[in-house]
Amino acid sequence: MTPTGQSGVQIDGWLRLRRVSCYTSRFSPLWSDPMEARTLGRHGPQVSALGLGCMGMSDLYGEADRRESIATVHAALEAGITLLDTGDFYGMGHNEMLLAEALAGRPRDSYLLSVKFGAQRGPDGAWLGYDARPQAVKSALAYTLRRLRTDYVDIYRPARLDPAVPIEDTAGAISQLIDAGYVRHFGLSEVGVETIRRAHAVTPVVDLQIEYSLISRGIEDAILPACRELGIGLTAYGVLSRGLISGHWSKDRQPAARDFRQHSPRFQGANLEHNLALVDRLRALAQASGASVAQLAIAWVLARGQDIVPLVGARTRPRLEEALGALGVRLQNGDLAAIESAIPPGAAAGDRYAAAQMAMLDSEKR
Numbered sequence: 066m067t068p069t070g071q072s073g074v075q076i077d078g079w080l081r082l083r084r085v086s087c088y089t090s091r092f093s094p095l096w097s098d099p100m101e102a103r104t105l106g107r108h109g110p111q112v113s114a115l116g117l118g119c120m121g122m123s124d125l126y127g128e129a130d131r132r133e134s135i136a137t138v139h140a141a142l143e144a145g146i147t148l149l150d151t152g153d154f155y156g157m158g159h160n161e162m163l164l165a166e167a168l169a170g171r172p173r174d175s176y177l178l179s180v181k182f183g184a185q186r187g188p189d190g191a192w193l194g195y196d197a198r199p200q201a202v203k204s205a206l207a208y209t210l211r212r213l214r215t216d217y218v219d220i221y222r223p224a225r226l227d228p229a230v231p232i233e234d235t236a237g238a239i240s241q242l243i244d245a246g247y248v249r250h251f252g253l254s255e256v257g258v259e260t261i262r263r264a265h266a267v268t269p270v271v272d273l274q275i276e277y278s279l280i281s282r283g284i285e286d287a288i289l290p291a292c293r294e295l296g297i298g299l300t301a302y303g304v305l306s307r308g309l310i311s312g313h314w315s316k317d318r319q320p321a322a323r324d325f326r327q328h329s330p331r332f333q334g335a336n337l338e339h340n341l342a343l344v345d346r347l348r349a350l351a352q353a354s355g356a357s358v359a360q361l362a363i364a365w366v367l368a369r370g371q372d373i374v375p376l377v378g379a380r381t382r383p384r385l386e387e388a389l390g391a392l393g394v395r396l397q398n399g400d401l402a403a404i405e406s407a408i409p410p411g412a413a414a415g416d417r418y419a420a421a422q423m424a425m426l427d428s429e430k431r
Contacts, residue, residue: 100145101392103374107296109250109271110219112177114367114392116148117141117385118302118376122163123156124190126307127321129380131163138167140382142176144389150274150300150376152181152224153209157190161212169214177219179274179300180209181254184224190323195425197227199238206247220271222252226427232260236267243268252300256427258291270297275428277301277373279362279404280310280331280343280413288428293372303417304366304375305359306331310344312351312358330415339414346407356394359384363391365404 101114120126122134138149149168151160161180168176182205185193202223209218221242223235242248250271253264264270273292277284281303292299305311309331316337320326331340344358351361366375379385396404416423423429 100147103298103371105220105250105298105300105374106269106271106372108269109298110177112148112374113146114374115146115363115388116150116179116300116374116376117146118150118378119160119164120150120152120155121378121380123160125155125323125325126380127324133381134163135167137379137382137385138164140385141379142171144385147176148179148300148374148376149176150179150181150302152184153205153212154181154184154186154224157186158208158212161209165212165214173215178213178215179220179222179252180213180218181222181224181274182206182209183227195223195225195227197223197230197235199234199241202235202238203242206242210247217247217249219248220250220252221248222254222274224254225425226256226260232256232264233267236264240268257430258287260427261288261291261295261297265295265297270295272298272300272374274300274302274376276303276417277366277369277375278304278306278310279347279365279408280306280340281417282410283429285410293370299370299373300376301366301373302376302378304363304377306413306417307378309340310347310358310362312344312348314341314344316341328419329417330419331413331417333415336415343408343412347404350403350407354394357387357390359387360391360394361404363388364394364396365401367391367394368396368401 102111103114104111117138122129149164151164153161182202183195183197185196187193206221210216221239226232227235236251239248239251243251251268252272252274253261253270254274261270261273275284275288277299289299307326307329308314320332326332330336347361348358351358354361363375363377366373377388379388
């Protein structure tokens with residue numbers, strides 16, 4: 066096993082590690098290499114190779130510690146992460162206000178804000194549908210700018226396709242916001258090929274945000290090739306499948322109150338047992354390499370292309386530290402083949418969302 070922070074070794078010709086990240090209690094990088102940079106899309110902004118998904122700091126995974134959340138954002142920035150992803154409906158504005166507090170005093174050009182909008186929620190947190198009408202787009206952004214205490218957002222995207230509004234109308238509204246300087250780039254989330262092409266014809270799409278992991282590979286058939294044809298980048302969320310393939314989940318773990326994994330098909334009953342057996346296969350490979358299960362899963366996504374930026378949903382500094390260690394894992398073709406043999410496409414049991422939510426995903430329509 067290769068201890069964290071030491072040089073890599075070869076074990077039976079398999080995985081090579083290069084300075085897996087190691088941090089002090091102040092979370093200052095101990096290695097001199099700068100954060101790897103990647104470009105979103107053919108002509109998009111340059112961002113860190115890993116982004117930080119901030120949803121769990123406010124919503125959907127149970128209670129989070131405010132101080133630790135802010136400290137985690139600070140640690141991410143100090144480690145070189147520049148892409149921060151949020152949504153105006155994460156905690157009904159709470160996540161944006163939390164980020165504003167964490168970013169206070171930081172130079173605005175030292176980070177990029179990716180913001181999703183359009184999801185409608187009631188005071189009890191219930192999901193009410195989506196609204197991507199042009200007037201709703203502009204109104205949502207006005208509130209976002211106030212909560213984030215900024216003059217612009219770097220990437221603005223509808224969280225889901227609003228079936229009542231032509232995507233051309235939504236894209237046109239965001240184009241106007243770009244012209245006015247309130248938005249820098251247009252992004253999409255969880256949409257299929259036809260929608261991508263129609264939106265891109267109106268306003269260049271810089272990136273598609275969509276779930277992508279070892280056990281969620283549906284985009285590889287058509288969506289990812291279309292993005293590459295059009296020069297659209299990918300920001301991949303769910304790279305650890307909401308903790309399922311992180312190596313930290315067990316069949317005895319009970320999701321906290323208000324944790325949506327209570328209802329996620331992949332976390333239920335026989336599905337969970339099947340999926341954790343897949344994790345055990347990955348664990349065996351990780352143990353042989355000196356990486357953690359999470360690092361190996363993130364490294365696999367990183368290796369799928371320079372046009373892909375994984376979003377890690379770390380809510381604490383230890384989880385962030387572990388995720389950053391994936392940047393030190395270098396996978397060769399044989400390594401990738403071994404991982405994909407252990408967890409082939411379609412191996413997971415259960416859909417990635419409950420049926421009602423799956424029905425709202427344009428990306429899942431065939």
